[in-house]
Amino acid sequence: MNNSARDRVIVMTQQQTAAVTGAARHPFVEKLNRYTVLCNEEQATLSSLLARTRTIHRGRDIVVQGRPHQALQVLNDGLALRYKILADGKRQILNLVVPGDLIGLPACMFESAIANVSSLTDISVSTIEYKDLFALFHRHPRVAIALFWTSAREGGVYIERLTTIGRRTAYERLAHLILELLFRLRAVGLAGPASFEMPLTQEMLGDMLGLSLQHVNRMIRNLREEGLASVEVHKVTIHDMDALVRLAGFEEIYLSQARIPGLA
Amino acid sequence: MNNSARDRVIVMTQQQTAAVTGAARHPFVEKLNRYTVLCNEEQATLSSLLARTRTIHRGRDIVVQGRPHQALQVLNDGLALRYKILADGKRQILNLVVPGDLIGLPACMFESAIANVSSLTDISVSTIEYKDLFALFHRHPRVAIALFWTSAREGGVYIERLTTIGRRTAYERLAHLILELLFRLRAVGLAGPASFEMPLTQEMLGDMLGLSLQHVNRMIRNLREEGLASVEVHKVTIHDMDALVRLAGFEEIYLSQARIPGLA
DNA sequence: CGTCAGGTTGAGGATGATCAACGAATGTGG
DNA sequence: CCACATTCGTTGATCATCCTCAACCTGACG
Numbered sequence: 001m002n003n004s005a006r007d008r009v010i011v012m013t014q015q016q017t018a019a020v021t022g023a024a025r026h027p028f029v030e031k032l033n034r035y036t037v038l039c040n041e042e043q044a045t046l047s048s049l050l051a052r053t054r055t056i057h058r059g060r061d062i063v064v065q066g067r068p069h070q071a072l073q074v075l076n077d078g079l080a081l082r083y084k085i086l087a088d089g090k091r092q093i094l095n096l097v098v099p100g101d102l103i104g105l106p107a108c109m110f111e112s113a114i115a116n117v118s119s120l121t122d123i124s125v126s127t128i129e130y131k132d133l134f135a136l137f138h139r140h141p142r143v144a145i146a147l148f149w150t151s152a153r154e155g156g157v158y159i160e161r162l163t164t165i166g167r168r169t170a171y172e173r174l175a176h177l178i179l180e181l182l183f184r185l186r187a188v189g190l191a192g193p194a195s196f197e198m199p200l201t202q203e204m205l206g207d208m209l210g211l212s213l214q215h216v217n218r219m220i221r222n223l224r225e226e227g228l229a230s231v232e233v234h235k236v237t238i239h240d241m242d243a244l245v246r247l248a249g250f251e252e253i254y255l256s257q258a259r260i261p262g263l264a
Numbered sequence: 265m266n267n268s269a270r271d272r273v274i275v276m277t278q279q280q281t282a283a284v285t286g287a288a289r290h291p292f293v294e295k296l297n298r299y300t301v302l303c304n305e306e307q308a309t310l311s312s313l314l315a316r317t318r319t320i321h322r323g324r325d326i327v328v329q330g331r332p333h334q335a336l337q338v339l340n341d342g343l344a345l346r347y348k349i350l351a352d353g354k355r356q357i358l359n360l361v362v363p364g365d366l367i368g369l370p371a372c373m374f375e376s377a378i379a380n381v382s383s384l385t386d387i388s389v390s391t392i393e394y395k396d397l398f399a400l401f402h403r404h405p406r407v408a409i410a411l412f413w414t415s416a417r418e419g420g421v422y423i424e425r426l427t428t429i430g431r432r433t434a435y436e437r438l439a440h441l442i443l444e445l446l447f448r449l450r451a452v453g454l455a456g457p458a459s460f461e462m463p464l465t466q467e468m469l470g471d472m473l474g475l476s477l478q479h480v481n482r483m484i485r486n487l488r489e490e491g492l493a494s495v496e497v498h499k500v501t502i503h504d505m506d507a508l509v510r511l512a513g514f515e516e517i518y519l520s521q522a523r524i525p526g527l528a
Numbered sequence: 529c530g531t532c533a534g535g536t537t538g539a540g541g542a543t544g545a546t547c548a549a550c551g552a553a554t555g556t557g558g
Numbered sequence: 559c560c561a562c563a564t565t566c567g568t569t570g571a572t573c574a575t576c577c578t579c580a581a582c583c584t585g586a587c588g
Contacts, residue, residue, distance in 0.1 A: 070525065084427045087513050092427035106419030111525075114420055114518045130526050137412070138405040145401050148412050151419075155370030156378055158422035163348045163356035165429050166474030170576070201534060210430030212577055217536060233534085233585095249351050254378045261334065261375075262394050434544065465566065476545055481568060497553095497566085 026050050027100030027188060028074045028126075035146040036263045042140050049136065050074060050126040056119050063107050063117040071129045073103040078123030079199065082107065083207070084115050093208040095157060096120075096181065099188050105151055120199050142263070149260050156254040165210045168249070173209045174219045175248035178229060178236055183255045195237040290314050291364030291452060292338045292390075299410040300527045306404050313400065314338060314390040320383050327371050327381040335393045337367040342387030343463065346371065347471070348379050357472040359421060360384075360445065363452050369415055384463050406527070413524050420518040429474045432513070437473045438483045439512035442493060442500055447519045459501040 029046050032038060038046070053076055056062060062073065062080065080097035094115060097103055103125065107115040137144040157180075164176045181198065185191035202220070203213040211219075223229045228247065229238045238244055293310050296302060302310070317340055320326060326337065326344065344361035358379060361367055367389065371379040401408040421444075428440045445462065449455035466484070467477040475483075487493045492511065493502045502508055 082423075084423065086427065086431060090431040092430045094423045094426055106416045106423065109413060109416045110420065110517055110520055111522055112517065114515075115423060130524075134405075134409055134527055137401075137409050141398075141402040141405065141408065144405065144408050144412070145398055148401070148408070148415065149373060151412065151416050152370045152373045155415075155419055155422060156374065158419060158426060159346075159348065159358045159370065159379060162358055162422060162426055162429065163350065165426065166356045166471075167350055167354040202536095203534080207430075213535090214537085214578085215576055218576095221536085251378075253374055253376065256374055258375055260394075263398055466568095467566080477567090478546085478569085479544055482544090485568085 027076060031100040031150065031257065032143060032146040034257045035149050035260050036142060038143065038146070042143050045136065045140060046143060049128055049132055050076070053124045053126050056123050056125060058119050058121050058123075061116055061118045062125065063104055063113050063115070065114065065116050066112050068112045069104065069108050071127045072105070072108060072133065074126045074128060075099050075101050075103050076124040076126060079120040080117050080123060081120050081204070082115050082117050091207045092210070093204060095161075096184065098184055098190070102151065105154060145260065145263060153257075160254050170209070170211050170215055171219050171222060172248055173211065174205070174216065174223065175228070175244050176250055177205065177209060178231070178238065179244060179248055179250045179252075180255070181236070182238065183252055187255065187257060194241060195235065197234055198231075198236050199234060291340060295364040295414065295521065296407060296410040298521045299413050299524050300406060302407065302410070306407050309400065309404060310407060313392055313396055314340070317388045317390050320387050320389060322383050322385050322387075325380055325382045326389065327368055327377050327379070329378065329380050330376050332376045333368065333372050335391045336369070336372055336397065338390045338392060339363050339365050339367050340388040340390055343384040344381050344387060345384050345468070346379050346381050355471045356474070357468060359425075360448065362448055362454070366415065369418060409524065409527060417521075424518050434473070434475050434479055435483050435486060436512055437475065438469070438480065438487065439492070439508050440514055441469065441473060442495070442502065443508060443512055443514045443516075444519070445500070446502065447516055451519065451521060458505060459499065461498055462495075462500050463498060
């Protein structure tokens with residue numbers, strides 16, 4: 001916990017730099033750059049791919065289950081949710097999409113999308129046509145490797161959620177989700193050391209965790225009464241990090257964005 | 265459902281061809297070749313990467329949670345399981361690994377492995393060092409694209425399992441798993457039109473579905489009594505495919521291995 | 529001022545876990 | 559060949575976690 005405040009300051013500084021230098025500094029480029037140091041040309045090519053951005057208001061569907069598509073999209077700013085709707089109307093929220101993420105991964109890698117993505121806030125996105133993606137693989141293999149690496153690591157989030165839903169109690173599930181959100185948002189400069197803004201309703205939390213909204217409400221009360229964390233309207237604050245980590249069985253390694261080993 | 269038997273025949277023929285031409289025809293190469301047609305040189309490079317194989321007996325751990333590593337492995341033959349063990353000993357099985365799959369995906373994309381993989385049968389594996397993988401990205405961008413595509417589609421299996429565990433009843437979960445196993449095994453020539461050999465215990469099924477083994481047993485009995493499917497010692501047979509698909513809410517698209525759109 | 533989304537709380541009930549016991553099949557050592 | 563252990567499957571009884579139904583509260587917004 002001691003150096004997390006410092007970490008955050010560094011991230012925020014990067015964000016501010018981005019604001020100064022304009023769209024060239026882009027969360028997606030930043031992320032790939034964390035996997036392996038990219039040269040100027042590589043960064044320039046990526047930036048030009050992402051140059052044209054589009055703004056979408058909150059609550060709009062960006063990707064729709066069953067619909068075909070011919071491009072991937074990158075989230076530049078704001079938050080989105082990936083989810084699936086079952087035939088009987090039940091919803092499973094798969095993941096939170098944060099700036100720098102590929103929106104259509106993995107939903108858009110099929111003939112028609114296998115999941116929905118909708119904007120949780122107003123967002124800014126860039127589109128990468130498949131043909132441009134393929135050209136990128138030919139021109140900049142190192143970028144391709146970084147891309148491969150990120151998308152493979154995405155899988156880590158899913159397997160962790162899977163074990164959370166499959167094998168943890170409701171109380172543990174909520175604790176684990178809160179910690180995951182904290183760490184993922186912190187990595188993109190959107191959270192403090194032990195708190196973050198959260199535009200998720202209790203119904204959404206339930207749909208992420210396989211729980212009813214009423215039960216989420218009770219587990220939130222539990223966390224508050226036990227002094228572990230408080231979940232208010234749009235803000236989550238962690239009061240006892242150690243206890244929460246212990247309760248959740250949380251291990252942050254699956255969210256790591258460390259260098260790719262052995263890549264020059 | 266009508267042409268699935270025919271599809272299988274084609275796959276089986278490919279497998280037989282493999283037996284004739286020897287190790288050069290490899291399930292991993294076959295799979296990438298289904299994503300985009302690879303030229304001879306591309307296939308040759310891949311095959312040489314996979315030439316050295318290693319046999320591992322059943323019940324051995326190939327990848328161990330928390331342990332570092334410097335290579336990916338490819339499963340050539342046999343079956344394996346990816347799983348996580350929690351601090352209190354509970355186990356969540358994440359996925360079945362079938363021939364042609366990258367074993368260490370996504371577990372080995374981190375500084376230390378975030379999940380275990382163990383052999384379910386005697387298996388044959390090839391090792392791909394990271395440096396060889398990187399070289400492949402430089403030499404054969406089209407292979408890299410196919411690799412990116414497969415690994416991204418892996419995510420589809422996880423999000424489907426996630427919605428299954430999060431939002432379906434125990435009965436539906438079992439039905440869905442049986443169908444997924446059938447279709448995945450059929451894609452590698454290891455299942456008939458409506459049946460397959462299954463070396464999974466009821467405890468393992470429970471650990472895949474977030475259920476207790478006793479409850480799995482009862483749901484299996486249900487399926488049998490309703491005439492939908494029978495799960496015997498090491499063999500699963502589906503008796504009423506339509507009803508099972510309806511019960512599970514199963515949509516096979518997330519297992520598709522169709523061509524990558526727009527890739528020459 | 530009415531409506532609506534979101535949050536809060538309680539009561540009752542169902543799904544699925546846990547505990548417990550037993551049977552069948554397989555393997556092992558004597 | 560038998561005694562024994564072990565693994566896997568089967569079934570019943572009880573119990574708890576979590577769902578469903580229902581009601582009410584609050585604040586925001588037209």
